[in-house]
Amino acid sequence: MKIAMIGVGAMGGATVQGLLQVPSVCPSDIIVSNPTTAKTDRFKAVGAHATTDNKEAAAKADVVCICVKPWLVETVFDEIRDVLRPKEQLLVIMAAGISPDQVKLWLPDTPPFFLVIPNIAIAQKQSMTFVVPVDATPEQTALVKGLFDEMGTALLTDYQHLAAGTTLASCGIAYAMRYIRAASEGGVELGFKADVSKEIVMQTLEGAVQLLRATGMHPEQAIDQVTTPGGLTIKGLNEMEHAGFTSAVIRGLKASTK
């Protein structure tokens, strides 16, 4: 199965990096297309086919992925519409805020398509990815979901939930990074070197995630196990809440979803 990635910037590039680690995908099965070869060189070096011609990429693929900024999706459709084979190919559109109706308006003779929103941890096969099938058969849906499941966890959902999913997971990874930065800076003020502080915070977060996964606990249950009455943890937690921690996170998520 040949997979084209049109647009290999932050998200498209991370996805190709993930694809290159999927056992069932050979580098020679991947076609990358970008206007600048600087972005495709690293994939060419490991055996992928690289081009600056979107038409060539789309014509050669069974699965055509488009990962350009949302306002460029229509331009890419215009470039590739003549070479698409609606009965043979699948289209994967990785662009925030594009609706099924918009795709059908821009590309009336479209192959079955999927709106797919991963996050940049797909490069490490650790993405939380949302997959919305449009006019696809169960087999086609299983194929695309299966591919993204190989690069993390893929959740099949409807278009109505896609914006919320994008916020929680795709934007959410940036929010998680901001927590890591904030906690690391706090650690430096408390006396650790920056790199040591960052490592401590990262291991602490990995531990938190694994604990919740292993036990199925609600985070607040786990917090109860840490907070000695009148002790250190509750003083820190309450100070964070006085500064609006929970509210800031929820407000940020809601602002992002708008």
Ligand SMILES: NC(=O)C1=CN([C@@H]2O[C@H](COP(=O)(O)OP(=O)(O)OC[C@H]3O[C@@H](n4cnc5c(N)ncnc54)[C@H](O)[C@@H]3O)[C@@H](O)[C@H]2O)C=CC1
């Ligand atoms: N960056 C992220 O974490 C996420 C991004 N997305 C979506 O992914 C899409 C791409 O975003 P980024 O990768 O962040 O942007 P980016 O700017 O890093 O990458 C876009 C790439 O498209 C290339 N490009 C521009 N015009 C092109 C054309 N006509 N044909 C082929 N390639 C073209 C650019 O040279 C660039 O390499 C957006 O629609 C965004 O909403 C979705 C989820 C997460």
Ligand SMILES: O=C(O)[C@@H]1CCC=N1
């Ligand atoms: O910030 C953005 O618009 C894109 C979509 C989700 C993550 N990054």
